[in-house]
Amino acid sequence: MKRWLIALFCLLPLAAAGPEDDTMTVAFERVMLTLDSYATSERLALILAHNWGDTLIHRNPETGDFEPHLATDWRFIDPQTLEVDLRTDVTFHNGEAFGPDDVQATLEYVMANIETLPGTRVLAWLDGVDIIDEDTVHIRASAVTPTMLETLALVAAMYPAGYLAEVGGEGIGSAPVGTGPYAFVSSSDNTITFEAFADYFGGAKGQPSIGNLVIRTLPEEASRIAALRTGEIDIARSGSISPDQVATLRGNVRAEAADILRVWYFQMDTLGTSGTDVFTDVRVRQAVNHAINREEIVNILLNGFGTVINTPCNPVQFGCDPEAATAYEYNPERAMELLAEAGYPDGFSVDVFGYRDQQVAQAIQGYLAQVGIDTELQWFGGQYDVVSQRQGAGETPSFFGSWGSSSIYDASAIMNIFFEDDGTYAFTESEALDDALEMALETVDLEQRRTLYAQAIDEITSQAYWVPLYAGRVVAGVSEALEWSPSSDEIERYYLATWRE
Amino acid sequence: MTSYISGRLGQALLIALIISLVTFLLLFVAKDPARALASPEATAEEIAALRRGLGLDQPLYVQYGRWLAGVVRGDFGVSLYSRQPVTALLPARIRASAQLAGSAIFLVTIIGIPLGILAAVYRGTIIDTVVTALAVAGQAMPIFWLGLMLVIVFSVQLGWLPVSGRGTWQHVVLPAVTLGYSVLPLTMRLTRSSMLEVLAQDYIRTAHAKGLQRRRVYLKHALRNSATPIILALGLQFGALLGGAVVTETVFAYPGIGELAVIAVTTADLPVVQAIVLFAASVVIVANLLADVLAAVVDPRVRY
Numbered sequence: 087m088k089r090w091l092i093a094l095f096c097l098l099p100l101a102a103a104g105p106e107d108d109t110m111t112v113a114f115e116r117v118m119l120t121l122d123s124y125a126t127s128e129r130l131a132l133i134l135a136h137n138w139g140d141t142l143i144h145r146n147p148e149t150g151d152f153e154p155h156l157a158t159d160w161r162f163i164d165p166q167t168l169e170v171d172l173r174t175d176v177t178f179h180n181g182e183a184f185g186p187d188d189v190q191a192t193l194e195y196v197m198a199n200i201e202t203l204p205g206t207r208v209l210a211w212l213d214g215v216d217i218i219d220e221d222t223v224h225i226r227a228s229a230v231t232p233t234m235l236e237t238l239a240l241v242a243a244m245y246p247a248g249y250l251a252e253v254g255g256e257g258i259g260s261a262p263v264g265t266g267p268y269a270f271v272s273s274s275d276n277t278i279t280f281e282a283f284a285d286y287f288g289g290a291k292g293q294p295s296i297g298n299l300v301i302r303t304l305p306e307e308a309s310r311i312a313a314l315r316t317g318e319i320d321i322a323r324s325g326s327i328s329p330d331q332v333a334t335l336r337g338n339v340r341a342e343a344a345d346i347l348r349v350w351y352f353q354m355d356t357l358g359t360s361g362t363d364v365f366t367d368v369r370v371r372q373a374v375n376h377a378i379n380r381e382e383i384v385n386i387l388l389n390g391f392g393t394v395i396n397t398p399c400n401p402v403q404f405g406c407d408p409e410a411a412t413a414y415e416y417n418p419e420r421a422m423e424l425l426a427e428a429g430y431p432d433g434f435s436v437d438v439f440g441y442r443d444q445q446v447a448q449a450i451q452g453y454l455a456q457v458g459i460d461t462e463l464q465w466f467g468g469q470y471d472v473v474s475q476r477q478g479a480g481e482t483p484s485f486f487g488s489w490g491s492s493s494i495y496d497a498s499a500i501m502n503i504f505f506e507d508d509g510t511y512a513f514t515e516s517e518a519l520d521d522a523l524e525m526a527l528e529t530v531d532l533e534q535r536r537t538l539y540a541q542a543i544d545e546i547t548s549q550a551y552w553v554p555l556y557a558g559r560v561v562a563g564v565s566e567a568l569e570w571s572p573s574s575d576e577i578e579r580y581y582l583a584t585w586r587e
Numbered sequence: 588m589t590s591y592i593s594g595r596l597g598q599a600l601l602i603a604l605i606i607s608l609v610t611f612l613l614l615f616v617a618k619d620p621a622r623a624l625a626s627p628e629a630t631a632e633e634i635a636a637l638r639r640g641l642g643l644d645q646p647l648y649v650q651y652g653r654w655l656a657g658v659v660r661g662d663f664g665v666s667l668y669s670r671q672p673v674t675a676l677l678p679a680r681i682r683a684s685a686q687l688a689g690s691a692i693f694l695v696t697i698i699g700i701p702l703g704i705l706a707a708v709y710r711g712t713i714i715d716t717v718v719t720a721l722a723v724a725g726q727a728m729p730i731f732w733l734g735l736m737l738v739i740v741f742s743v744q745l746g747w748l749p750v751s752g753r754g755t756w757q758h759v760v761l762p763a764v765t766l767g768y769s770v771l772p773l774t775m776r777l778t779r780s781s782m783l784e785v786l787a788q789d790y791i792r793t794a795h796a797k798g799l800q801r802r803r804v805y806l807k808h809a810l811r812n813s814a815t816p817i818i819l820a821l822g823l824q825f826g827a828l829l830g831g832a833v834v835t836e837t838v839f840a841y842p843g844i845g846e847l848a849v850i851a852v853t854t855a856d857l858p859v860v861q862a863i864v865l866f867a868a869s870v871v872i873v874a875n876l877l878a879d880v881l882a883a884v885v886d887p888r889v890r891y
Contacts, residue, residue: 117842117850119669119676126668127626201640203670204625207633256670275683275753276842303840304751308735312743313750471623471855478631492628503630510630 104317105567105585108297112321112580113304113313117276120259123243124196127204130323132241133578134301138179138280139243139264142170142189143235144290147573150402150495152235153290156184156244156265160235165530166213166227168234174221176287178246179269186223190215191247193225195255203255208237208492232530233496240493240577267294267581276303294581307331314339314563321580322563324572329391335563342562343391344572347400348490349500350392350443352378352450352553357513359480364434371550373424375414377457378450382416384556387445391559398501398546400557402574405497405526405539411554412547421457433458440486441466441473446555447486478510488558493575497539498527505546519545588883592876599872603865604655610864611651614855623855624667641667654861664858668850673862676847681829681866683753684836684843688828690763691770692821699771700810700817703778707786708805718775725772734765734838751840762839766832770824777820781813788812815882822878826871 114130123135144155159171176184193215196206213228227234249263262270265287268280280299302319304310310322311334324344332341354365354374364370384392396413399406425433438461440447451461461484466473470487477485491499503509506523519542526538546552562572570583614620621638622629629637638644642653657664663673706718741761742750748757785791786809794804833845840846844863851859 117846119666119850120671122670125670127624127629199640201636204629204637207626207629210633256665256672259670260675274679276840276846277752277754302752303842305837305840305846306735309738309750309838309840312738316743316746316750318750468853470627471625472618474627475619475622490628492626499628503628 109300110296110583111300111319113302113310113319114323115305115326117303121262122255122259124205125203125255125259135243136577137268137580138262138266138270140266141239141242143239145239147575155289165230168225170223172221176265177285178263178265179283180249180263182246182248184265186217187247188244189223190217191250192245208241230528233494236494236496267291268299291581295584299580320565320568324562325560327561327563329389332561338566339563340566342564342571343559344574346558346560346574346576347493348488348558349400350488350555353485355483356551360483362436362483367428368549369424369428373421375550375553376417376421378453378553379416380555383446383449387449392556395554395557397543398552398554399497403495403497405535407540410540410543418457435460436483437462437464438484438486439464439473439482441470480513501542514551595876603868606868607861607865614860618855620855620857663862666856666859668854668856673858680842680844680847684829687762687843688825690759691767691828692825694763694767695771695774699774700778703775704782706779707782722772722775725768730765730769730834737761753842762835762841766835778817781816782809785809785813814885818882819878822874826874829870
């Protein structure tokens with residue numbers, strides 16, 4: 087009986103990834119219900135859009151440089167108008183020729199849905215697109231937008247005008263058509279299939295080496311690791327493998343890591359809006375900075391998958407100058423001295439709000455307890471939308487969280503949110519700080535912006551409005567049959583993968 | 588019987604509506620749908636614009652009324668999360684969940700009922716003890732853990748079955764076993780106790796006395812007379828499983844209604860949540876009704 091069963095199962099056509107059928111299978115941890123990256127704030131849709139679609143401008147993930155892609159060149163003809171020259175030799179997957187009408191149709195689709203489609207938000211600056219001739223468009227912004235090129239390169243995949251008019255965003259979401267390296271084939275049962283586009287123009291991305299790309303959904307980490315080890319999948323997406331599971335990736339799989347833009351921070355209620363006024367005193371805030379052992383968190387809890395930062399931004403972001411920051415070394419004795427000076431010789435009690443990385447939150451609680459700050463953890467596991475509402479309303483005396491800056495390599499994507507007067511999560515009152523951050527958004531002069539952000543960093547850190555903790559490092563599980571690694575901007579470029587010899 | 592069925596269907600409609608209203612209100616209490624849909628890095632202004640654009644700033648009674656009016660016309664709305672029509676999202680997932688639930692109930696029927704019969708017939712023996720122990724273990728075992736253990740053994744170690752997904756019948760095996768095991772204990776114990784009650788009846792003693800074969804006595808006379816509660820329980824279970832095998836579908840990434848329900852609740856995708864709740868409630872109610880009707884067919888003593 088047992089032999090019969092084994093023989094039967096051996097005959098079964100189990101789904102297999104791998105070089106034998108030139109199919110690379112990638113596991114996502116969440117279900118994809120739409121492939122229209124403008125329709126959703128889901129990062130996974132954006133990742134796939136970079137594989138089946140193309141943007142006008144390509145941001146090189148290694149150098150950070152903007153490179154021609156669907157656009158051959160561009161220039162600002164005034165601070166709010168970008169003139170873009172387009173390629174004339176590109177074809178969409180459905181045979182439509184790429185041209186200025188597609189740029190106009192795509193960006194007008196975005197503008198028409200700014201208030202209904204969550205994925206359009208970083209393009210809210212769009213004011214209009216004018217077709218100048220058969221290979222030139224003007225893209226207009228409603229105000230000076232220093233991040234115009236950044237956002238066009240990040241999220242603005244071009245859709246074919248004819249197909250978009252025929253099927254709408256809903257149709258794009260279920261069967262996308264783009265110009266990208268991989269063409270959509272089918273989607274069913276949480277499995278999405280693409281094939282290499284034979285007429286791909288290459289551009290800044292080059293030609294895909296692997297013939298087929300399959301995306302599967304595996305919500306459980308244990309299942310992803312199991313599938314990697316059985317060869318059912320070739321890649322478990324970066325960020326879907328916990329640092330403490332890296333040791334399980336052995337044999338025919340390995341871990342590939344990438345430093346990412348996301349930073350972790352500990353925020354304090356510097357204005358007392360939550361009803362707790364302990365953090366209104368700069369000495370208390372500085373004490374908290376000295377109390378937390380960030381190196382230990384990174385080296386032990388995160389197994390080295392992180393980098394301690396001293397800035398209220400990621401140092402790879404434009405304008406984020408570590409030299410401008412005041413650094414606080416781990417010094418619990420100094421922390422207790424500062425607390426005593428501030429009138430808390432016996433410490434105090436305070437609530438800490440959090441929603442992810444509970445081990446780190448608990449470690450922070452431990453460090454604070456050592457200097458006399460007793461904390462009650464208000465845990466909203468995974469429910470960022472719920473806890474961020476409390477944070478935004480100023481109801482959290484302290485908050486442990488992270489910020490990805492929407493993958494925008496500009497300090498404005500984080501500092502203006504947390505420290506400019508009308509920023510969503512800003513609870514500081516400093517006219518100089520507010521002025522610096524506001525002016526940094528109103529100019530495209532790079533040197534001026536650098537200076538303004540340096541001033542802001544100096545004030546934020548010397549006043550210890552925040553505790554910058556660490557910048558993240560994410561792990562992907564990758565088959566040893568595959569040559570591929572994740573990117574720091576968290577846009578996974580599957581078209582760069584090749585089979586190992 | 589016809590008037591009984593009509594009355595039950597009328598009740599079903601009312602219950603489903605009440606459930607949909609309660610769900611709608613609970614979702615708004617638990618989450619801000621606009622904030623749940625927006626990027627985690629959206630500003631307050633962007634969230635407000637989204638709320639406005641999607642009509643989520645309207646009074647609750649207006650939003651619910653609009654939804655209800657659409658349902659009456661057969662329009663269940665558009666998913667806020669994926670922008671796909673709800674009626675396009677559900678059918679394939681319902682089929683998947685039906686396949687899974689049906690497979691699980693099939694396994695439970697062919698395993699649970701015979702084991703329950705054996706436990707009753709051999710009451711007090713080692714067979715009875717083993718079956719009872721299996722039932723207790725099944726009730727105590729977390730489904731999540733069982734599913735992962737099955738994956739480790741049968742997928743990773745032995746490589747016999749796939750880790751997850753759907754596509755071939757092999758994909759259904761592990762999720763069906765996991766799901767079935769969650770209802771197996773109830774079926775075994777119910778069969779056992781129901782059989783014991785019947786086996787103590789005089790007509791069973793008479794059947795033995797008449798010299799009938801034991802198998803005939805147990806299967807034709809005893810089982811048939813004890814079938815009503817078993818059928819009712821299986822009917823209830825099928826409805827519950829079809830409506831949301833959430834944990835199992837999540838562990839195995841099985842693209843059914845349960846998985847979609849998790850996504851919809853997490854993202855506060857109101858139209859999808861409402862449609863799933865309505866579907867699940869309807870299924871449970873109809874499954875109950877069918878179980879009652881089937882019980883009447885099997886047991887002529889049952890009359891409505």
